[in-house]
Amino acid sequence: MPGPEGISDLDKNRALADWLEWQLRQVRNRIRELEIKEQQETRARERARAEQSWKIQPKRSGETAMLHRGGCTLYSAHLGFLTRDEAIIALAEPDIEPCQICAPQTGLVDD
Template identity: 60%
Template sequence: MFRCSASREAQERECQERARAEMSWKIQPQRSSPTALLHRGGCATYTDQVGLISRENAMVALAQPDVESCEVCRPQTGLQG
């Protein structure tokens, strides 16, 4: 019985983390390319979850000349409106 509740708690935590990531953005630092990439928090092309940023910070980042949008997750769609 303890395993079941512990498993449910772990699943709930994972779901909460996933939901938070989907409502956040992240920046992939520029390393081998001249620009950094902005991703939606849940984008699988850049899996680092450290340093998720808010909508407001994502809008500021995207306005920078050395930051581009990920072509896979298209983070700019979540920034409109």
């Protein structure tokens, strides 16, 4: 039955439902945007952490173990990263060589 304005309760509730559905779509879109932003920030933090760390590529038959910067893509570490002090110790080991591409020794030791 129409109210005093000439719009029925049913039409008012349909309009309200349409508006609420629109609002919900807006909120869900914003949530997706924020999730993407959060993922990008997490990846950026991980990259920054990797760039300030080092990793060791284990020795394989006929090869020498190799020290890499954390962000070097020639070797993907499946274990944790090394600290600066651990990288300095690793460079002093006779059976660990620095990667010729990422030059992990740069800034670690005085040349």
